[in-house]
Amino acid sequence: MHLGLKDIIHTPGAKLSFSERVDLSDLLFGTCYPVKELVLAAGTVRNTADVLVMQGTITARINGVCDRCASDFVRDVQIPIDVVLVEELSNEDSEDEWVFPLENDAADLEDIVRTVFVLNMDSKLLCSPECKGLCCRCGKNLNDGPCGCQKELDPRFAALRQLLDK
Ligand SMILES: [Zn+2]
Numbered sequence: 035m036h037l038g039l040k041d042i043i044h045t046p047g048a049k050l051s052f053s054e055r056v057d058l059s060d061l062l063f064g065t066c067y068p069v070k071e072l073v074l075a076a077g078t079v080r081n082t083a084d085v086l087v088m089q090g091t092i093t094a095r096i097n098g099v100c101d102r103c104a105s106d107f108v109r110d111v112q113i114p115i116d117v118v119l120v121e122e123l124s125n126e127d128s129e130d131e132w133v134f135p136l137e138n139d140a141a142d143l144e145d146i147v148r149t150v151f152v153l154n155m156d157s158k159l160l161c162s163p164e165c166k167g168l169c170c171r172c173g174k175n176l177n178d179g180p181c182g183c184q185k186e187l188d189p190r191f192a193a194l195r196q197l198l199d200k
C-alpha cells in the first residue's frame with residue numbers, strides 16, 4: 035500500500051492525512067500469529083522545512099496466549115507512529131530504524147506500519163503489561179488473586195524473615 039506524497043514533498047508546511055487498514059496477519063510472533071484483524075494506521079505526513087515527518091497511531095487487536103499466565107487473551111493496543119521519510123537513504127539513515135525511504139515519491143505504508151509495530155511490541159506476548167503470571171508452586175493464576183502458598187523467599191531475605199518472625 036503506497037501513500038503518494040508528490041503534492042507535499044517539495045512544499046514546506048504542506049501536510050497530508052492518511053487513514054488506512056493494513057494486514058499484519060502473517061506476522062509471526064514466537065509460535066503464533068497475534069494480529070488476526072486488519073490494523074488501522076491513521077495520522078499525517080507533514081513537510082517541516084523539507085523534512086517529511088509521519089506521525090500517527092496504529093490501532094490493533096492482539097490475540098494471543100499470555101507468556102506468563104498461559105490464558106488466551108484479546109487486547110487492543112495503540113502504538114504511536116513517529117518516523118521520518120527521506121527521498122534517498124544516506125548511509126547514516128540506513129542505520130536509523132525510524133527513517134524510511136520513499137519510492138517514486140510514495141511511502142510504503144505497509145512496510146512502515148509493520149516495522150513500527152514490531153519495534154514496539156514487547157518481547158513477550160502478555161495479556162496485560164501487569165500480568166502476575168502463575169504461582170510456580172501451585173499453578174494458580176495470580177491475576178485471580180493470591181494463592182495459599184507461602185512465597186518462596188530469596189535467601190538474602192531469609193535472615194530478615196527470621197528476625198521478623200520472632
Ligand atoms: Zn497473563
Ligand SMILES: [Zn+2]
Pocket residue numbers: 169170171172173174181182183
Ligand atoms: Zn501457589
